Amino acid sequence: MSIESAPTRPAVPFTKGHGTQNDFVLVPDLDGARGLTDAQVRFLADRRGGIGGDGVIRVVPTRCAEESEVRALADEAEWFMDYRNADGSRAEMCGNGTRVFVAYLLREGLASGPEAAIATRAGVKVARVSEGENGEPSYAVDLGPWRVTHADTVGAQGYDTLVALPGLEPLPGMSLDLGNPHVVIALPDTADLMDLDLTTAPVLNPAPESGANVELVQPLGPGHLQMRVHERGVGETRSCGTGAAAAALALMTWSGAPHDNEVWRVDVPGGTLHVRALPGQRVELAGPAVLVADGVVETPRD
Numbered sequence: 001m002s003i004e005s006a007p008t009r010p011a012v013p014f015t016k017g018h019g020t021q022n023d024f025v026l027v028p029d030l031d032g033a034r035g036l037t038d039a040q041v042r043f044l045a046d047r048r049g050g051i052g053g054d055g056v057i058r059v060v061p062t063r064c065a066e067e068s069e070v071r072a073l074a075d076e077a078e079w080f081m082d083y084r085n086a087d088g089s090r091a092e093m094c095g096n097g098t099r100v101f102v103a104y105l106l107r108e109g110l111a112s113g114p115e116a117a118i119a120t121r122a123g124v125k126v127a128r129v130s131e132g133e134n135g136e137p138s139y140a141v142d143l144g145p146w147r148v149t150h151a152d153t154v155g156a157q158g159y160d161t162l163v164a165l166p167g168l169e170p171l172p173g174m175s176l177d178l179g180n181p182h183v184v185i186a187l188p189d190t191a192d193l194m195d196l197d198l199t200t201a202p203v204l205n206p207a208p209e210s211g212a213n214v215e216l217v218q219p220l221g222p223g224h225l226q227m228r229v230h231e232r233g234v235g236e237t238r239s240c241g242t243g244a245a246a247a248a249l250a251l252m253t254w255s256g257a258p259h260d261n262e263v264w265r266v267d268v269p270g271g272t273l274h275v276r277a278l279p280g281q282r283v284e285l286a287g288p289a290v291l292v293a294d295g296v297v298e299t300p301r302d
């Protein structure tokens, strides 16, 4: 095949952004005509052959979403965060992604703020932007309802899963639903969180049907914890917003029950997040969002 006759590769505009270094490639699809194949998502997320990110977010009108349950949200939220993990799989929610998505909408004049409602596969989420302590914008997102997944079967401590990690005895974990699935494990004081090998996925027993994001946590003091995470569809990431919320809620639950408006600081390798237990079994996540670059990339077709 001559170079002249090589098929053209679709040119895709993108913005690279991150929230506490959980990084995303955002692709505007403002009339819903573009779509993204799994291969295009994997290419965009590829750190060597593509742009690089833990996830890919298509910015698309809610009325153009493929899923009818999402289209039904169009009256409440104009824009849909079509979230895909780096392996191409679809996720219901991404806490850090919601902040970056709203930062993008505001920058592009697609929303006016200070409050913006966005559609996700786990319902409508409302974000409020304000000036953070460092003078940079801070985004607080009502992540909506949460629950301990196996509430009917759990023991007094709420453990329902055993988690195997390289070099450690199996540890008990608690499953939580934040729109997407999480298993939170409190590490013993004797284990060094930073030393854990998360290059392979922790093995869960029983294995959840749709997989899970796994958070390893250690309390650092009252209302303060540190966490590492292995994300479903990605691998270890430097932060996970819904994971930070799950971790804080698990610790609140283990020490009784969350109090209304109780706030926890969550330190992750990529920065710091704050989690607030809202009245009515809801939860809020607050943190930064940064847009770092814009460009156009030629992608494979499929």
Ligand SMILES: N[C@@H](CCC[C@H](N)C(=O)O)C(=O)O
Residues within 6 Å of the ligand: 022, 055, 085, 090, 091, 092, 093, 094, 095, 096, 097, 180, 181, 213, 231, 232, 233, 234, 239, 240, 241, 242, 243
């Ligand atoms: N990083 C995200 C979660 C992204 C989706 C997750 N990997 C899943 O498959 O559920 C966050 O900030 O919440």
